[in-house]
């Protein structure tokens with residue numbers, strides 16, 4: 001079945017107008033996460049975009065070109081220094097802000113916590129959190145208004161705290177949220193920030209303000225690490241124990257408190273904000289596509305027959321998975337992965353990339369590219385059906401690609417599936433009448449100003 005219902009309001013195949021007014025960016029940014037990228041980027045394999053600094057960047061949207069940058073020639077394309085500094089302001093030397101040997105050692109240490117057996121082991125805690133959360137909705141009257149963005153943040157934060165750090169989400173929730181919101185607001189850049197000297201002075205001031213915003217959360221994390229060192233757990237190892245016990249393969253040194261803190265902050269923030277945003281977009285899309293919502297609920301009714309979902313049910317929820325995959329196409333929570341810089345001159349799809357050239361790869365653009373998708377603006381889970389035509393591997397990459405692919409990809413899909421199945425089994429959500437959904441791009445892409453919806457019990 002192919003759905004004719006178009007995605008309303010935020011028309012996906014509706015890139016910004018050809019001429020972009022300098023002072024209209026803020027407004028354009030409410031429809032698109034990248035209002036400064038010209039519309040041709042959605043039509044050609046590689047687009048060269050000049051900037052006011054005189055340095056051009058290259059938007060690469062050809063799957064073979066993307067593979068070249070992220071996988072085949074990954075050593076030639078590290079993250080830019082600017083980007084590294086941007087992430088370091090929040091995450092120190094966490095996975096998101098490092099490259100090279102330090103990154104490799106830490107990624108190796110952390111990988112077992114994200115393996116399929118580990119994710120399967122977390123699933124009961126995820127399912128229990130989703131179920132406990134549902135009982136809160138059970139206490140709401142029919143037709144109650146729910147602030148869905150906040151609700152999903154609470155739930156995903158609790159899940160990350162329980163699964164990764166065996167700690168109670170509620171106790172860290174307020175400080176993590178406060179730090180995250182404060183830091184993201186600080187990282188909103190404007191034209192002054194890319195100027196030499198002035199940009200640097202402004203960034204130093206931001207780094208200081210971000211450190212201040214993080215002080216309370218850092219103190220909480222330091223306490224968490226000290227507690228765990230004093231009282232090691234007997235049960236299966238969580239990420240925190242792994243980080244504390246990790247030794248490097250040569251000197252046998254353990255990680256410093258600062259190194260552990262940087263990874264904990266990275267996982268707390270990268271691990272909940274993205275899944276919360278994804279859940280928001282799933283609810284929004286379902287509210288706009290009643291036929292899809294009905295089919296999803298029918299599958300939940302048939303497969304689960306009224307009982308709450310478990311990890312073992314997930315392979316049977318094929319349509320639910322198609323809905324999640326398509327939502328991650330239309331609204332990838334991380335719409336632009338970091339910009340890379342060419343250490344040596346290269347050629348991508350016939351375009352010469354000079355030494356020092358910046359290369360931008362954006363799932364948002366890839367997922368809406370006219371050469372890669374048929375009617376990219378249409379929300380259609382059938383694109384992900386088993387018998388759908390194959391697509392090139394790097395045409396769809398909500399979790400990035402190559403060695404720096406999202407470490408939490410499988411955890412995230414399991415979590416989103418369990419949350420969606422648990423809640424949609426009993427409830428449907430209607431967008432609050434009159435509310436217009438706009439995007440807000442701050443590292444992740446969320447509905448601007450929240451997502452008010454009306455709760456309906458099935």
Ligand code: HEM
Pocket residue numbers: 095096107160266267270271272274275278332333334337338397398399400401403404405406407408409411412413
């Ligand atoms: C739907 C949810 C998620 C989406 C869309 C997402 C997306 C991404 C993307 C696109 C990247 C690559 C960034 C780049 O190359 O610059 C990334 C990296 C990363 N993600 Fe996720 N992510 C999600 C959930 C999670 C979760 C649940 C965790 C942890 C619990 C996590 C932790 C990380 C980390 C640590 C990295 C850096 C990996 C590295 O550089 O080695 N993410 N994510």
